[in-house]
Amino acid sequence: MRSKPASRATEFAFLDRSEMDIGITHEALMKICIAAMALSLLSLAGFAQTSEPQSGKGQLKGACSADVQKFCADAPRGKGQVRGCLASHQGELSETCKAAMAARTKN
Numbered sequence: 001m002r003s004k005p006a007s008r009a010t011e012f013a014f015l016d017r018s019e020m021d022i023g024i025t026h027e028a029l030m031k032i033c034i035a036a037m038a039l040s041l042l043s044l045a046g047f048a049q050t051s052e053p054q055s056g057k058g059q060l061k062g063a064c065s066a067d068v069q070k071f072c073a074d075a076p077r078g079k080g081q082v083r084g085c086l087a088s089h090q091g092e093l094s095e096t097c098k099a100a101m102a103a104r105t106k107n
Helices: 026-051 057-071 081-088 095-106
Strands: none
Touching (some): 057 095, 081 095
């Protein structure tokens, strides 16, 4: 005669509840999981912001910030005066700033 298969409850009877306890409550575990997901989403949001190429003034500002500090720190802001200052130092600018200025004048 064939024996009846064991039920799920008796299948894991060897695991005592105290052995499965890891010392953390369900509520605390949920908080940890939520915090981990939030950190993951924040890091993805940061990646999305830096992975898109800038255009226009943002690209020029990012590419030329060191050159502005070096050559045009005293130039008044607005009305294209910083851009004019950079143009007057065209031969001394970094390659990234030169490329950004060239791309800006093409558009």
